[in-house]
Amino acid sequence: MTRIFNDPADFAEEALAGFCDLHSDLVRQVPGGAVRRRRSASPKVAVLAGGGSGHYPAFAGLIGAGLADGAVVGNIFTSPSAQQAYSVAKAAENGAGVVFAYGNYAGDVMNFGMAGERLAAEGIAVENVLVTDDIASAPPSEAGKRRGIAGDFTVFKIMGAAAEAGANLADVVRLGRKANQLTRSIGSAFHGCTFPGAAAPLFTLKDGEMGLGLGIHGEPGLFDTELPSATELGRELVSRGLAETPQGAGRRIAVILNGLGSTKHEELFVLWLTVAPLLRAAGYTLVMPEVGELVTSLDMAGVSLTVTWLDEELESLWTAPAETPAYRRGAAALLPGSADTEEAPDCAGAADVFGAGEGSRAYADKCIAALGAAREALHEAEQRLGDLDAVAGDGDHGRGMVRGIDAATAAAAGAFAQGAGAGDVLAAAGDAWADKAGGTSGVLWGAGLRAFGESLGDGQAPGVDELAAAVQSFASRIVELGHAEVGDKTMVDALVPFTDTLRRLAHGGGAPGLIWAEAAGAATAAAEATAALRPRRGRARPLAEKSVGTPDPGATSLAMIFSVMGPHLTAVRQPAGASS
Numbered sequence: 161m162t163r164i165f166n167d168p169a170d171f172a173e174e175a176l177a178g179f180c181d182l183h184s185d186l187v188r189q190v191p192g193g194a195v196r197r198r199r200s201a202s203p204k205v206a207v208l209a210g211g212g213s214g215h216y217p218a219f220a221g222l223i224g225a226g227l228a229d230g231a232v233v234g235n236i237f238t239s240p241s242a243q244q245a246y247s248v249a250k251a252a253e254n255g256a257g258v259v260f261a262y263g264n265y266a267g268d269v270m271n272f273g274m275a276g277e278r279l280a281a282e283g284i285a286v287e288n289v290l291v292t293d294d295i296a297s298a299p300p301s302e303a304g305k306r307r308g309i310a311g312d313f314t315v316f317k318i319m320g321a322a323a324e325a326g327a328n329l330a331d332v333v334r335l336g337r338k339a340n341q342l343t344r345s346i347g348s349a350f351h352g353c354t355f356p357g358a359a360a361p362l363f364t365l366k367d368g369e370m371g372l373g374l375g376i377h378g379e380p381g382l383f384d385t386e387l388p389s390a391t392e393l394g395r396e397l398v399s400r401g402l403a404e405t406p407q408g409a410g411r412r413i414a415v416i417l418n419g420l421g422s423t424k425h426e427e428l429f430v431l432w433l434t435v436a437p438l439l440r441a442a443g444y445t446l447v448m449p450e451v452g453e454l455v456t457s458l459d460m461a462g463v464s465l466t467v468t469w470l471d472e473e474l475e476s477l478w479t480a481p482a483e484t485p486a487y488r489r490g491a492a493a494l495l496p497g498s499a500d501t502e503e504a505p506d507c508a509g510a511a512d513v514f515g516a517g518e519g520s521r522a523y524a525d526k527c528i529a530a531l532g533a534a535r536e537a538l539h540e541a542e543q544r545l546g547d548l549d550a551v552a553g554d555g556d557h558g559r560g561m562v563r564g565i566d567a568a569t570a571a572a573a574g575a576f577a578q579g580a581g582a583g584d585v586l587a588a589a590g591d592a593w594a595d596k597a598g599g600t601s602g603v604l605w606g607a608g609l610r611a612f613g614e615s616l617g618d619g620q621a622p623g624v625d626e627l628a629a630a631v632q633s634f635a636s637r638i639v640e641l642g643h644a645e646v647g648d649k650t651m652v653d654a655l656v657p658f659t660d661t662l663r664r665l666a667h668g669g670g671a672p673g674l675i676w677a678e679a680a681g682a683a684t685a686a687a688e689a690t691a692a693l694r695p696r697r698g699r700a701r702p703l704a705e706k707s708v709g710t711p712d713p714g715a716t717s718l719a720m721i722f723s724v725m726g727p728h729l730t731a732v733r734q735p736a737g738a739s740s
């Protein structure tokens with residue numbers, strides 16, 4: 161239970177600001193996250209860690225010499241936006257390229273990927289290293305789909321040390337990927353974590369039970385079992401961790417016994433008393449093991465065991481000194497010290513200048529009303545959407561959609577006041593949505609709305625065919641970014657029947673309002689029908705079985721939004737000669 165907060169929606173931002181004030185000797189807050197206060201005077205690869213908030217000391221606590229150059233800080237359990245990643249990268253970039261390092265979650269992959277495209281277009285060399293250490297989240301045959309948990313720390317540490325030692329971008333990436341391939345984690349939870357201001361934990365376990373295979377976003381364990389003794393728990397974690405020993409691995413390992421947020425250090429020490437002897441008995445030398453909190457999950461009670469099989473080059477990087485707010489190892493004298501940081505480059509773009517036709521201005525007003533209707537519906541449904549997402553995902557869908565639509569409506573109104581037409585109004589709404597909502601759905605909705613706006617343009621009001629084409633652009637962009645197909649149990653399951661119905665009926669003529677309502681009905685039915693499916697994409701995939709019986713949250717919200725937007729968006733230009 162989090163007890164100290166103001167407006168829960170501001171919790172992550174306020175926590176970051178407080179952290180940056182406290183550690184102002186080491187870090188500096190920039191738009192989207194934080195970077196090192198001081199950086200080397202000569203070119204150096206910038207290692208940027210990232211992800212949602214709620215995992216302290218990951219990720220901002222790990223900024224400093226020998227570790228990260230900066231952290232991109234999203235909202236709680238929510239991927240940062242592409243804009244955030246871009247702006248932190250611009251502030252941290254130091255002449256030798258940028259590498260984003262993060263756990264393998266769809267929202268993060270898309271947002272860091274889009275930021276990377278933008279940086280590359282500006283001539284900055286950029287790479288991504290994904291962490292996939294959680295053996296419970298997918299079988300070995302699908303190791304690339306696994307999510308990142310406490311192994312984030314090992315991979316970041318090794319990459320940070322390599323960059324500090326002067327390795328070039330390709331080498332830092334190679335070492336990060338090698339460390340990831342040699343890292344395995346397995347965790348268990350005893351009690352769920354609770355969002356600031358939420359009335360109940362994201363998930364619960366029966367008293368005296370433990371969930372094995374938890375994720376760091378409160379994803380429940382893969383199965384629940386009676387709470388074992390410390391010795392039994394230690395045996396379980398070690399045997400599962402070692403069961404996936406990489407082929408040809410050496411006998412020296414880095415080990416992390418990680419507390420998830422509200423597990424006492426003393427409890428971890430008791431557990432260590434089983435874990436360490438078992439690992440040694442298996443023939444391993446433990447190299448600088450860590451016992452403590454390195455990657456947490458708000459106030460979750462639980463623990464994870466991470467093992468990284470070291471070779472010579474990985475060991476020297478794992479044991480290299482580091483000095484960050486949350487983590488110190490070895491001599492601190494390695495701080496570059498020779499140069500102060502420069503001020504972060506100003507990433508804010510110049511003010512937009514809009515030129516729009518009269519028809520498009522009038523239709524922009526309808527678009528704003530449509531967004532307003534969506535806003536009302538999403539506020540009303542916030543809790544329900546969060547509950548749907550908590551069944552097999554991370555429970556943030558309601559909150560993310562509300563943050564997104566709030567930002568979108570504000571940005572749309574701002575652009576309209578400056579003279580924007582329908583296209584620019586929706587593009588501004590999309591950009592703001594992507595920036596503020598975070599999460600997979602936030603990226604997709606943001607990019608989709610921008611594509612919708614670009615398709616409409618700013619000339620005249622659309623006719624029904626142009627409206628159908630704009631909806632098709634929205635859908636295409638979402639499929640292009642998310643790669644989901646019908647049946648994967650995502651928003652695409654509601655989107656495709658919507659666009660198909662709309663296109664079919666638009667060709668046949670008929671009143672736009674009725675056509676849209678029929679398409680929205682098809683989307684709603686399809687969203688409900690996703691209850692029977694098992695998710696094949698997104699955060700819910702590892703818990704596919706638990707999701708059966710519950711409709712997909714993203715499909716549900718999409719159907720809802722399109723339903724309430726209809727009466728406004730269908731106020732389209734009538735063909736010449738039409739009577740209504």
Ligand code: ADP
Pocket residue numbers: 239266267549553554555556557558560561598599600601602604638641642643644649650651652697698699700712713714715
């Ligand atoms: P996150 O999954 O990052 O926490 P949200 O909870 O806001 O983001 O959104 C979850 C929804 O996103 C899912 O219910 C699903 O409809 C949608 N989604 C997830 N992955 C994809 C994808 N690859 N393509 C399309 N939609 C997706």
Ligand code: MG
Pocket residue numbers: 549553554555556557599699
């Ligand atoms: Mg979610």
